[in-house]
Amino acid sequence: MKTKHEQILAFIEALPVGEKLSVRLIAKELKVSEGTAYRAIKEADNIGLVSTIQRVGTVRIEPKNNDNIENLTYREIVKVIDGEVHGGSLGLDKTLTKFTIGAMTEEAMLRYISEKSLMIVGNRDKAQELSLRNGAAVLITGGFKPSSSVIQLANQKKLPLLSTSYDTFTVGTMINRAMTDQLIKKEILQVHTIYTPIERTQYLKKDDTVYAYRILNQESKHSRFPVVLPDMRLAGIVTAKDVVGQEDTVKVEKVMTKNPDYAKKYMSVASIAHTMIWDGLEVMPVVSGDMTLVGIISRQDIMKAMQTIQKQPQSGDTIADQINQVIRESGDDNYTFQVTPQSIDSMGTISFGVLSEVITESVYNYLSKLKKKNLVVEQMNLHYFNMIHLGNSLKIKPVIFDENRRSARLDVQIYSENDLAAKAMIICQLIQKK
Numbered sequence: 244m245k246t247k248h249e250q251i252l253a254f255i256e257a258l259p260v261g262e263k264l265s266v267r268l269i270a271k272e273l274k275v276s277e278g279t280a281y282r283a284i285k286e287a288d289n290i291g292l293v294s295t296i297q298r299v300g301t302v303r304i305e306p307k308n309n310d311n312i313e314n315l316t317y318r319e320i321v322k323v324i325d326g327e328v329h330g331g332s333l334g335l336d337k338t339l340t341k342f343t344i345g346a347m348t349e350e351a352m353l354r355y356i357s358e359k360s361l362m363i364v365g366n367r368d369k370a371q372e373l374s375l376r377n378g379a380a381v382l383i384t385g386g387f388k389p390s391s392s393v394i395q396l397a398n399q400k401k402l403p404l405l406s407t408s409y410d411t412f413t414v415g416t417m418i419n420r421a422m423t424d425q426l427i428k429k430e431i432l433q434v435h436t437i438y439t440p441i442e443r444t445q446y447l448k449k450d451d452t453v454y455a456y457r458i459l460n461q462e463s464k465h466s467r468f469p470v471v472l473p474d475m476r477l478a479g480i481v482t483a484k485d486v487v488g489q490e491d492t493v494k495v496e497k498v499m500t501k502n503p504d505y506a507k508k509y510m511s512v513a514s515i516a517h518t519m520i521w522d523g524l525e526v527m528p529v530v531s532g533d534m535t536l537v538g539i540i541s542r543q544d545i546m547k548a549m550q551t552i553q554k555q556p557q558s559g560d561t562i563a564d565q566i567n568q569v570i571r572e573s574g575d576d577n578y579t580f581q582v583t584p585q586s587i588d589s590m591g592t593i594s595f596g597v598l599s600e601v602i603t604e605s606v607y608n609y610l611s612k613l614k615k616k617n618l619v620v621e622q623m624n625l626h627y628f629n630m631i632h633l634g635n636s637l638k639i640k641p642v643i644f645d646e647n648r649r650s651a652r653l654d655v656q657i658y659s660e661n662d663l664a665a666k667a668m669i670i671c672q673l674i675q676k677k
Contacts, residue, residue: 247275248533251283255292258303264293265301286532290509315339315421317380317403320361323421324382324414329389330397330404331380337403339380342418344411349373361418363411368393375400384411434515435508437548438529438540446471446536447495449478454491456481464543469528469536470499476534479503505530506540516545517619521649521672566597567604573638576613578605580637593631599623602655602667605639610651610673613643618671621650629664636660641669649673 251269258264269280284301287293294304318335321328328335343355345364352370356362358378364370366387374381375396383389386408389397397404407414445459446469460466466483479499489498505528506515519527519542529538566580573579586597603620610618631637638658645652650672657665 246533247273247279248283248286251275251280252287252292252532255283255287255303260303262303263300264303283532289507290532315418317361317405319421320382320418321403321405323417324405324407324409326382326405326407328403328405330394331375331400331402333398334380334401334403337380342382342415343379344415345370345374346411353377363414365411371404372396375402375404378402381405382407382414384409384414432512432548433508434506434510434512434529434540437512437544438506438508438538439544440538441536444469444536444539447481448473449494449496449499451495452491453486453489453493453495453498456486456495457491465526465541467524467526469503469539470495471536475536477503477505477528477530477536480528503528505534507531508537512545512548515540516542517672519545520619566600567608570601570604570608570639572608576609576641578608578639578641580605580639582631582633582635582637584633587633591633593635595625598631598657598665599625601637602639602641602657602669606641606653606655606669606671609641609653610643610671618651618673620669620671622670623667624669625665625667627665629659629662631657631659631664637664646673 251273254269254273255264264284266277266280266284269275269284270277273280284293288295288301292303293301295301315323316336316338320326320339321335338359339361340359341357342361342363343352345352345355345362345367349369352362352373356374356377356379360379361382362370362374362379363382363384364374365383365385368390371381371383371389371393375393378400380403381389381393381397383404383406386406388406389404394404409417445463447455447459449470449472451470456468459468460483468481469477470479470481472478478496479501480503481495481499485498485500504518504522504524507530515527518524524542526539526541528536529540531537566586569580569583571579580601582593586593588594602623602625606620607618636659638661640656640658642654642656643651644654650670653669653671655667655669656663657667659665
C-alpha cells in the first residue's frame with residue numbers, strides 16, 4: 244500500500260502541465276495534513292515535477308529529461324534559436340554531433356557535409372538541396388524561407404529543415420554554447436547513476452541483534468550498515484564503533500546512530516562526496532522522499548565515478564576550466580594571470596567572481612603540487628586595496644599558515660603590476676589523493 248507521501252506525488256504527477264497547486268489544495272483534496280502536503284510538494288519540486296514561479300505560484304511542469312545528454316537533438320536546437328520547422332519533422336529527435344556554416348561554393352561544401360550534422364546556410368536552394376541529399380539537416384538564417392521543392396526533399400529524407408530570423412554568426416554562437424553546455428552537463432553525475440540499489444544492499448532491521456551486525460560485517464567490504472523499520476524506512480545507521488563492548492544479544496536499535504546523513508537519487512555526486520569525506524563516512528544510505536531505503540552509496544562508488552569522468556574523451560570547458568588554462572606558474576610557487584576582456588565587469592575592472600576563481604585555481608594548483616592533495620574551498624575572505632584593470636598582469640602568492648590532516652588555512656596576496664591589489668584568507672578542506 245502506498246504511503247500518503249507517495250499518494251501525493253502520484254496525484255501531482257497525474258496533473259496536467261500548467262496546472263496550479265498549493266499546500267491547502269493538496270491537503271483538502273487528499274485529506275492529509277498541510278505539513279505532509281508541504282513536504283511532498285518540496286519533494287516534487289526537487290525531482291522536477293513542479294516549479295514555483297513568482298506572482299503565479301506552484302505550477303505543474305514538464306519533468307526534466309536527463310537522457311541523451313551528450314548530444315543535442317534538432318528539436319532542442321529549434322528551441323535554442325527560436326526557429327521554425329518547415330520540413331523533415333520526423334527527424335527532429337535525431338541527434339547532431341556538429342554544425343557547419345556553408346559560406347562557400349556548393350562544390351567546396353561537399354567535403355564538409357556529413358550525417359548527424361547541421362548545415363547553416365542562407366537563401367541558397369542548391370546548397371540546401373546538396374546538404375539534404377548527403378544526410379545533413381539544414382538551418383536557413385536571416386529570416387528566409389525554403390522553396391517547396393526543398394521542403395519536399397526534407398520530408399522525403401526525414402531530415403529537419405529549419406529557419407530562424409537570426410544571422411549566421413549569432414546562430415553559430417548560440418548552438419556552440421548549447422553544445423558546450425551539454426558537454427559540461429555530461430560531467431555532472433547524480434547519485435542515481437552510481438548508487439547500489441536495495442537488491443544488492445546489506446542492511447539490518449531495528450530488531451536485529453549486535454551478533455547479526457558482526458556476522459554481516461565479516462561478509463561485507465565496509466562496516467557501516469543502514470537500519471530500517473518494518474516498512475523499510477530508514478531508522479538509523481550502525482557502525483563498528485557503535486557495537487564495541489556490546490553484548491551479542493543487544494538489539495541494534497539500542498546502539499545505532501539515529502538521524503544519520505543520507506542521500507537522495509537526484510543529488511549530485513560531488514555534494515555527497517563532500518559530506519562523506521568531511522565527516523569520514525565510507526557508506527551513506529540512499530532514500531526516497533518518504534525515507535524508504537532504496538540503496539547505498541559508498542566512497543568506492545564515488546572514486547570509480549570520478550575516474551570515469553577523467554577518462555571521458557570529450558567535455559565542455561566551464562569558466563573555471565577557462566581560467567585555469569590562462570593561469571601560469573612563475574616559479575617560487577607563485578602564479579600569474581592576465582586580465583582579459585572576458586574577465587572584467589561593466590566598470591572595466593576584474594569581476595569579483597573571476598578574481599575569486601583565479602585565487603581558488605591558484606591555491607588548488609599550489610596545494611596539488613606541494614602537498615599532493617585536492618581541496619574544497621570552505622570559506623574565502625577577499626579584500627581589495629587597488630583597482631585591477633583590463634590588461635593588468637596579476638601575480639598570485641599563496642602561503643599556508645595553518646594546516647592539519649583535514650584542513651588548511653592560506654594567506655593569498657594578489658599583486659597587480661607589482662603593487663599589492665588584493666588579499667584573501669582561504670579555509671579549505673584537504674582530500675588526500677590515493
